[in-house]
Amino acid sequence: MKKSAGFPLTALSAVLAIVGLVFYFINCNTNYFIADGVNPGVIGCTVAAIVVEVLLIAVAQKGQKTWMDILPVAAPVLLMVGFVLFLVSRINAIAAIMTFTNSAENMADLQSCIISLACLLIGCVVAVFASFFDITKEA
């Protein structure tokens, strides 16, 4: 079955979400942020988005089904919610590191946060684009 533009875009979005999740865990284990623990909402939404996108790709190999059309809608919504939850949990810390607690070490700790946020946001935008395309072309 021939792949459509939705395939690489969805795959890219899933990869970005995975990278974002990995950096989220890295960030949660940095010295500055370790005391904050992990946010189940961030993990839940991001994992759910990844599952949705993987499921979308996998099922589409057997042909595009109408019921599958809910998945490209759900994926960016989940990623957006995950992104915002993560951002909210870090806003005060970002403000603090940019001002009162600025140091090379804290900036390094912040780096993984920024990467993760960027991946989640870009993944969300890519998922929105992907929603305009099918995974496979109809025969």
Added chain:
Amino acid sequence: MKQDSTGRHSQRVWRGVTATCATVLSLSICAGTVVDSFRTDIDKFLGTQSTKIVTEDADPATVYTYTSDYSTTTELLDAIEDLGERISEEGSVLLKNNGALPLTQEETQKLSLLGFSSYHPVMGGIMGSSLTANTGTDADTVDMVQAFQAKGFAINPTLQQIYTSLESTYTTEVESWGGTTSYLNITAPSIGSVFSSKEPSQAAMEQASAGWKDTLNDYNVMIVTIARAGSENANYTPGTAGVDPTQNLNQTDPLGLSDDERDLIQAAVDAKAANGGKVIVILNNSSAMEVQEIQDNEGVDAILQVGLPGGYGFYGVADILSGAANPSGRLPDTYAVDNENSPAAQNYGDLEWTNANPETSINSELVEAENIYIGYKYYETRYMDTVLGQGNASSTVGSTTGSAWNYDDEVTYPFGYGLSYTTFTQSLDSLTVDKEAKTVTAEVTVTNTGDVAGKDVVQLYVSLPYTDYDKEHAVEKAGVQLLDYGKTELLEPGASETVTLVADMQDMTSWDSSADNAVGTKGTYMLDAGDYYFAIGTDAHDAAMNVLAAQGQQTAGDAAKVQTWNLAESDFTTFAHSKNGTAVENQLEDMDLNYWMPDTVTYLTRSDWEGTWPKTYENLTATDEMLDVMDNDNYQITANGDPSSVTFGADNGLTLADLKGVTDITDERWTLLMDQIKLEDCLIRTGFGGTSTKAIESIMSPETIQNDGPNGIYSYPLGQYANTDTSSGDPCAVDPSDPNLTYKMGVMPNETVIGSTFSKQLAAEYGRVVGNYSLWSNLTIHWGCGTNLHRLPYNARNHEYYSEDAVLTAGQGAAYVAAAKEYGCIEAPKHLAFNDTEVNRTGVAVFMTEQQARENELRGVQAIIEDAGALGVMTAYNRVGCFTSNSHTGLMINILRGEWGFQGLMSEDFIQDANYTALKEAVINGITMSCNTGDSTMEAVSEKWPYWTVENVSQDATLLAALKQDMLWQNYALANSNAMDGLSSTSRLVSVRTWYDNALTGAQIAFALLTLAGAAMYIRAAKRKKS
């Protein structure tokens, strides 16, 4: 088939549209949560208000308690500008002058400004007390060049061009997330970084303009500016370790000179030999620099230390240069030859625990093993002991030369030092010790014996007996310590003035941790039996020499400037109670590391300088007992007492306005009012106190805005919270079109300059100006009185603190706070206490003896609470021993609230970490609010601190009582501040929908509809395809 394909295409498009709209909808819904969580900050940023208190039918004459000295913002700004100039006139310190200063009128037309810092001086902190440049107002800020030109000076234009062309070579770029910030002035090293000299080399200057030195012939008054920046969250690492190793500029300390700076000064000196001009060095710094080589350079005619002068201070500097003002500043710190050789410097920097744990902010320790001997208390005491031949004072430990310790090799300028354009004589006419009144009164006649008018500083020191008892009981005594100070009025040549100093005798007591006390425990203030020497002196060293002369030693001192007082028997009772009658006892035993790790620390004693010289305490391992405290979980919420005995939510019909100006906190109405407050209010307001106190509807307490800055109220523009309703009857209402509403008041000289004035009058004037500004701007709470001591010059944040000395700090701070209070401004000292380093400041465990804590840093705050009646205090980032500062009961409850009688509001510093905030511990210890922000709901506060729920807290009668007590203290402070202006008993809280609330709701509705529409169109397309 084509139709089928088109149908699928439509489905894809509408699916995409639906996904897009649904995503934006989810963003807008989530944004609603974010807005609620950060509403306070958003309102501050946008200048909006989500709630306001409305007062109707009230007589303006009764609801506005405080009145301004000014009738317009123009008058207010003029007063600020004038005071900024005068503080620099009296706070700049003339360190050297061979007669070159003041300049003649003709010489002011021949200035060559050398050094890039002449064009880009450090005018405020890089971070914290930063200069807020103002333009388009009635008091625009000026730098050095602008100020000099405004004063009619002529400046070498070629040099200006050269330094402009070299800007890229001295620009400092600070990388940060989101971009790079460029500074043309010198900056302070960030934590863990090193200092890099930015002064252009001679080669660079030659390359920029080969003939630049020729221009010095026409402009032969050469002013060389050498600068070191001050900054919060920055640090100078001692010695070569603190200097950029790639530069190879022969710089041995970040506060010493680099070769490029030396070469520049020498270039000016060499030019002077040819052009017959003058060389004047301006030191633009807040941390004492190592400038012995400049002092020794005979080619340098004068040195003027100007601190960080703010937005108007260079007017004052210009006046000093021209002689329009006669310098009268005195150094608030010792200028050592080598800062690294002090006992305090042996323990400084990143001294991490071997078992550090970032989860609980356990990072490093700081053992202040120097004991009471910081600054001049070390240098002058050791000097006196070398003369007296005691305590192995002449050993080589701490010696800059490597040979026997010699004062002249160690100190360039002593504490209190400063020159004038005239000469004075001082005579100690009388001195009376009144133990009953607990005062020491000195009358000192000052006579201007020179030929120009000027002001002089009277410094009164005391030398306490150092006895065998002290040696046996580990009580340390500085050779001399400042007891009080004062400044004359402007004295014309030949004129005299008798200055009367009434010192608080408490400041000459010593803390004896081993002594029995009034409550049957240990620890009290005491006076030893023996002879007390009260000496005046032009500086601490002069006073020390005078004392030695009075003791019969062969020094250059003058015994006539000393009076003695004898105490026949040691006194352990007169100061056994504080001014409010509270019995004193040891409260800080756990600040001594030996309390936790016996026999670990040897504290410096003057009985054996060599044997007790501090070693560096590093690679320490915190014990399990210490770790148990340092996990910051030191109060367990339990079911205890009778929770029902603590009343919340009563209907007593009172509002906070009913208690406006009620200073008696035992007034029964306070109890009735606080019974009305809801438990939820207490929980939310103690948790989320950042940036403002927020309104409490149950008692109609207004939101009160907090501001930062020892250099002025600078967090918000003058107009952001100003009352623009000119019909309200508010005497400080402003016209919305007032051009001064954009003004920000981060413009005053830094605290070190204010300390250098040695003028309580000027400190009080500053308090009055801040108080007036508070009235006009409706900015009530000001964290603007930095009281930490300059333990070492390496703390880059010294610019926000007055001095190395507690009495000077307390004197300036108390005058400032008391004056601001007259206008209803809550002027608050910070940071309580021992915020002696910015390195690992969130978590660093600071250890010292109780004597050191009480006689140095705490003495610098005590009078501000006891005498000035401060209504606000900020705690510190650091730990007090093992406890977070906000959870140290001995300091916060027993000393601050107990001994000193503090009854005001308290905030933590900007701690955002939930664990290190230690909220429940802080509340138990009288801290009325953390510095976190969030939505004013229990859900929000409980999410940050899961234990902070109504259900959990309701079972704990002790905690309930503490919550109410904290809210009482907080609202007591507000009721006695200008935050209550405009409020009456009928005032009510009104919610306001801001424009961004409306925009967000609109977006949510719009995208919800669009999502539905997209879904509907998708279904329609699917049906079409199917059909």
